[in-house]
Amino acid sequence: xxxxxxxxxxxxxxARTQEALLEAALALFAEHGFDATTVDRIAxxxxxxxxxxxxxFPTKEAAFFSGQRRRLGVFRxxxxxxxxxxxxxxxVRRAILALAAVYTADREERLLQHRxxxxxxxxxAADLQVDAxxxxxxxxxxxxxxxxxxxxxxxxxxxxxxxxxxxxxLCEWYESEGRGDLVGRGVEAFALFARxxxxx
Amino acid sequence: xxxxxxxxxxxxxxARTQEALLEAALALFAEHGFDATTVDRIAxxxxxxxxxxxxxFPTKEAAFFSGQRRRLGVFRxxxxxxxxxxxxxxxVRRAILALAAVYTADREERLLQHRxxxxxxxxxAADLQVDAxxxxxxxxxxxxxxxxxxxxxxxxxxxxxxxxxxxxxLCEWYESEGRGDLVGRGVEAFALFARxxxxx
DNA sequence: GCGCCCGGCGGCACTGAGTGTCATTAGCAT
DNA sequence: ATGCTAATGACACTCAGTGCCGCCGGGCGC
Numbered sequence: 001x002x003x004x005x006x007x008x009x010x011x012x013x014x015a016r017t018q019e020a021l022l023e024a025a026l027a028l029f030a031e032h033g034f035d036a037t038t039v040d041r042i043a044x045x046x047x048x049x050x051x052x053x054x055x056x057f058p059t060k061e062a063a064f065f066s067g068q069r070r071r072l073g074v075f076r077x078x079x080x081x082x083x084x085x086x087x088x089x090x091x092v093r094r095a096i097l098a099l100a101a102v103y104t105a106d107r108e109e110r111l112l113q114h115r116x117x118x119x120x121x122x123x124x125a126a127d128l129q130v131d132a133x134x135x136x137x138x139x140x141x142x143x144x145x146x147x148x149x150x151x152x153x154x155x156x157x158x159x160x161x162x163x164x165x166x167x168x169x170l171c172e173w174y175e176s177e178g179r180g181d182l183v184g185r186g187v188e189a190f191a192l193f194a195r196x197x198x199x200x
Numbered sequence: 201x202x203x204x205x206x207x208x209x210x211x212x213x214x215a216r217t218q219e220a221l222l223e224a225a226l227a228l229f230a231e232h233g234f235d236a237t238t239v240d241r242i243a244x245x246x247x248x249x250x251x252x253x254x255x256x257f258p259t260k261e262a263a264f265f266s267g268q269r270r271r272l273g274v275f276r277x278x279x280x281x282x283x284x285x286x287x288x289x290x291x292v293r294r295a296i297l298a299l300a301a302v303y304t305a306d307r308e309e310r311l312l313q314h315r316x317x318x319x320x321x322x323x324x325a326a327d328l329q330v331d332a333x334x335x336x337x338x339x340x341x342x343x344x345x346x347x348x349x350x351x352x353x354x355x356x357x358x359x360x361x362x363x364x365x366x367x368x369x370l371c372e373w374y375e376s377e378g379r380g381d382l383v384g385r386g387v388e389a390f391a392l393f394a395r396x397x398x399x400x
Numbered sequence: 401g402c403g404c405c406c407g408g409c410g411g412c413a414c415t416g417a418g419t420g421t422c423a424t425t426a427g428c429a430t
Numbered sequence: 431a432t433g434c435t436a437a438t439g440a441c442a443c444t445c446a447g448t449g450c451c452g453c454c455g456g457g458c459g460c
Contacts, residue, residue: 194398
């Protein structure tokens with residue numbers, strides 16, 4: 001074949017193998033659940049050896065959460081470009097509400113991932129660890145925000161509180177099968193967060 | 201022997217074996233870390249078979265966290281006995297500050313457990329799951345508190361925010377090697393929680 | 401006393417994640 | 431084509447966790 005028709009020129013061979021593994025893994029997770037899917041099965045489906053799977057992903061969880069890591073990068077870039085004159089908290093608020101919109105748009109995919117997570121104790125634990133990374137990102141953003149930054153001790157606590165709220169909000173949204181207004185609830189929660197939970 | 205002297209009458213034989221396993225496990229975890237301690241080693245140290253370990257604890261983590269589960273029970277009972285006329289949030293506040301005092305009193309033990317947790321990714325993940333149980337307990341307390349209960353949606357969010365704050369606070373305390381004033385910081389955090397994080 | 405039943409236990413074998421090692425191979429530049 | 435290097439497959443191993451089975455000891459009625 002003179003023009004190398006369908007198959008891409010092989011420079012990104014490694015990327016293609018990773019993609020094949022990811023695709024196989026996510027499909028199998030969705031179909032049979034996380035625990036019931038063995039690494040052997042994923043590797044077989046992707047046409048590589050079991051050993052090679054672990055050359056692309058350190059653990060089975062890592063494959064599952066690769067998309068989540070991509071989103072964390074998006075959040076990071078959102079938070080790294082504050083609007084002029086806005087406080088650190090406002091920047092974080094904007095970034096989180098933007099993410100909420102993305103979640104709403106990717107509703108089906110989010111719900112599927114949540115179902116898979118709920119079906120595995122290991123994944124539920126790993127999910128919480130991912131949340132911890134988000135929390136760290138938020139704390140950092142609150143600390144180093146342009147004009148209205150928070151004192152470090154307050155930033156850590158505020159980030160913990162924010163992340164806790166977000167988790168609770170997402171949990172509520174998932175339980176409503178994604179029918180709730182995630183962005184709207186986010187706005188309400190942020191108002192509550194700013195105003196305080198005390199009697200007033 | 202007519203009076204069955206030292207050996208307890210065998211009803212609590214099972215409890216004694218569990219205790220032996222627990223003691224061996226915690227000692228080995230403290231000395232070599234969680235990951236480097238095999239179940240075989242724990243069973244050997246406790247004088248039972250490897251298979252028996254799993255008859256007493258469903259997983260290796262379960263052995264590690266057995267103390268934490270006891271504390272959760274303490275918290276539950278604290279929160280179940282509200283003072284007359286106090287709001288749900290005040291009850292939770294009292295219970296959490298009481299726990300903070302316990303943590304301060306058990307400083308060395310807490311620090312040791314924290315070091316062991318930090319030394320194992322599996323334990324860190326499992327620890328976050330334990331926190332989730334605390335959060336559920338708080339949410340329930342806020343919802344069903346005597347006079348000043350919260351509406352359910354607010355309660356879940358408030359519990360998430362509270363638990364996030366507590367985690368951040370504990371993290372700070374651990375990083376100070378337990379030298380910080382945990383109760384004092386808790387009081388401050390609760391004030392912040394009530395007053396809100398927004399620009400005043 | 402004697403057989404019987406039953407609950408705990410040890411032993412064994414198995415699955416499945418994750419890791420180390422090594423020989424082979426495939427891509428790529430010269 | 432040749433040779434270098436990195437990716438790969440194959441094998442062996444550790445360790446958590448589970449199922450299964452046979453044994454042993456202790457109460458039970460007879």
